[in-house]
Amino acid sequence: MASGHLTKAFLRLGSHRPFSVKYSCRLYGTAAAAQTRQVQNNSPAENDKILNKPLKHPDFFRLSELFSVKDLFEARVHLGHKKGSRHRLMEPYLFGCRLEQDIIDLDQTVEHLQQALNFTAHVAYRGGVILLVSRRRQFSYLVESTAQECGEYAHTRYWQGGLLTNAPVQYGPGVRLPDLMIFFSTLNNVFQQHVGIRDAAKMNIPTVGVVDSNCNPSLVTFPIPGNDDSPTSVELYCRLFKMTINRAKDKRRQMELLQGLTSASS
Amino acid sequence: MPCEFGPKQNMAALCKVVRAAKTGADVGVFTRRAVCVRKPTFSTGSSGDSGTVGDAEVTAPAPPEKPKSGFAAAFELHADMRQKQDRVRPSSASDETSFASMLRRSPLVQMGPAKDKIAVGKIFHVVGDDLYIDFGAKFHCVCKRPAADGEKYQRGSRVRLRLLDLELSARFLGANSDTTLLEADAVLLGLIESRDAKPRE
Numbered sequence: 001m002a003s004g005h006l007t008k009a010f011l012r013l014g015s016h017r018p019f020s021v022k023y024s025c026r027l028y029g030t031a032a033a034a035q036t037r038q039v040q041n042n043s044p045a046e047n048d049k050i051l052n053k054p055l056k057h058p059d060f061f062r063l064s065e066l067f068s069v070k071d072l073f074e075a076r077v078h079l080g081h082k083k084g085s086r087h088r089l090m091e092p093y094l095f096g097c098r099l100e101q102d103i104i105d106l107d108q109t110v111e112h113l114q115q116a117l118n119f120t121a122h123v124a125y126r127g128g129v130i131l132l133v134s135r136r137r138q139f140s141y142l143v144e145s146t147a148q149e150c151g152e153y154a155h156t157r158y159w160q161g162g163l164l165t166n167a168p169v170q171y172g173p174g175v176r177l178p179d180l181m182i183f184f185s186t187l188n189n190v191f192q193q194h195v196g197i198r199d200a201a202k203m204n205i206p207t208v209g210v211v212d213s214n215c216n217p218s219l220v221t222f223p224i225p226g227n228d229d230s231p232t233s234v235e236l237y238c239r240l241f242k243m244t245i246n247r248a249k250d251k252r253r254q255m256e257l258l259q260g261l262t263s264a265s266s
Numbered sequence: 267m268p269c270e271f272g273p274k275q276n277m278a279a280l281c282k283v284v285r286a287a288k289t290g291a292d293v294g295v296f297t298r299r300a301v302c303v304r305k306p307t308f309s310t311g312s313s314g315d316s317g318t319v320g321d322a323e324v325t326a327p328a329p330p331e332k333p334k335s336g337f338a339a340a341f342e343l344h345a346d347m348r349q350k351q352d353r354v355r356p357s358s359a360s361d362e363t364s365f366a367s368m369l370r371r372s373p374l375v376q377m378g379p380a381k382d383k384i385a386v387g388k389i390f391h392v393v394g395d396d397l398y399i400d401f402g403a404k405f406h407c408v409c410k411r412p413a414a415d416g417e418k419y420q421r422g423s424r425v426r427l428r429l430l431d432l433e434l435s436a437r438f439l440g441a442n443s444d445t446t447l448l449e450a451d452a453v454l455l456g457l458i459e460s461r462d463a464k465p466r467e
Contacts, residue, residue, distance in 0.1 A: 073368050079404035082435045084444035095365070099379055101404075101432060106365040191446075214443065229448060230404055231390075 046263060050255050054125060061121040061247050064114055066240055069106050072113075075236040077226040078104045080213030090213050093225035102213040104225050116208045116222040117244045120180060123206075124152075124248035128179030131155055132241070133196050135188045139234045143184055146238040150245040153178065155196075159188070164199040183209035184237055185228040186220065193219075210237060374403065380429045386458060387427050389419060399425060401452070403432050409454040418457055427452040 054060040072078065080086075080094065080102030095105035123130060130152040134143045140156035147154035155163075160170070167175045181200050186209045188194050193216055200207045201219045209220040210228045217223040227233040369375055377383055380403075387401030395411045397419055407427065411419050419425070430453065435446035 069365050070363070070368070073365065073372075076402075076404060078365070078369065079374075081404075081446060082433050082444060084437050085435060085446055087443075095369070098375060103369065214446075227404060231400075 043263075046259050050252075050259060051126065053255070054122060054251075059114075059118060061118070061125075061244070061251060063117045063121060063244060063247075066117070066243055067110075067113065067236075069110055071236065072106050072109060072226070075232040076230045077109060077233045077236065078106050079227050079230065080104050085214040087214055087216055089217055090211065090215065090225065093211075093217070093223075094213060104213060104227070109224065109226050112222065112224045113226075113240070116224050117240060119206070119222055120182065120208060120241060121244045121248040123180045124150075124245040125252045127252070129153065129176060130180045130182060130245065131178035132182050132184065133159075133194065134184035135159070135194060136185045136228070136234075137189070138231070139184065142234065142238055146242050150242045151249070152245060159195050161195070164196070164203050164205070177203060178205060181205055181207045182241060183207060183220070184234055186211055186215045186217075380432045383429045384455070385427050385429055385452070387425050387452070389421055389423050389425065392419070392421055397425075397454070399427065399452070399454070401427055401429070401450075403450055405433055405448060405450040407450040407452040409452065412454060412456075415457065424458040426455040426458060428455055 078095070080090075083097050083100045083102060086094075086102055090102075093104060093108055095103045097103065120130065132143050132147045132152065132154040134140060134154075134156050143156050144154045162170050164177060167177060181196060183194060183197065186194050186197055191214070197207060197209065197219050206221040207219070208222040209215075209217075209224065210226050211217040211220060211223045212226070212228045215228075217225070224237075226237075377385075385401045387399040387407070389397050390400050390406070391398035397409050397411055398406050399409060400406045407429075409427075429450070431451040433446060434449050434451050435444040437444050
């Protein structure tokens, strides 16, 4: 069931051929830039095999062994804000309220985190551009260094209005937009929903977001109900996403090497 | 299994040494037979039964064919049980404890209302006279550096706090939801002086 859903989402993230521009609203660089990301040596049939094989397994990258309920508990992921700050749409994800502090249900969080990490791994496996976003100044350095360590991108500064929606005008014609955006906190500094969530939804970019008990989870594609304020929990998320992305990229390199070897021998 | 070093191997080695000493001393038949019967962990002990004064067993004790009796049997049973427990315990501890029971036993819930509870915190950031102290809750608290022993309050120092509130948030007039400061509130009582690890965290 998950693989079918993923296959549909990934039709557009297939091999980056120049003529696929007109089928998606994604803007590519020049034709030369689009071609460099294409896999050169393998035939289209082998390419399809590399791309389709992970979709057949529910947990191809074995991400469930990366974390457990105990790890989340010790990182204080279950702690939410006070009852008065609660968002109505977060009520299904809450375990309860203890002395006016909301407690997030970690059993649900584990499932959501598993789905989010799996999706991130598949995007990274297919060479997608991932953008890590957080407007929490306390963790901006951590998020930026995480992005650097896994070879992806981060945006932890003021979000200019037309960054996604007006990209060709602001950044030049032919700009590649991210294929996935990961929000370590979905609120900005004035406790309103981050503009990036709405803009990503407008541009058909899937989002993964950590939603605390005062956040709106509706527009986030893969919400992860959890604490986004404690340093321990944000460090845990950063570590998990970094390991996921690195694992997926290593797996891709491994699969291509294997294909190269088998095609060379045959 | 044959390669692990445990009390069973030590005991077997001890028995081997004692037996070699006994055979070497050329004692009478009764003693030798008694020695053989009491140490059945030797699989090749049957060859020495008739009295050949051979060398002690060169190889490490192989798995015995004869059924054990007495202390050796009881010892092996207990050793197996303990090994099985050790193998099973690490996985079962994390699987069987559900989130609800972890929550129920957590210090945060056991503490109850945070008002006037004593907690131990650790300073993780210092800005001039402001100390940012993390005591294990969702938020940290910020306290002013006290006049007494001011220089001792550095990054990494453990301090005693009296908690007042876990999150400073209130509903203001005309607002839809609470305004929160993303901070806890606590009163700094003093440093933790002793160098030994305190049992309470």
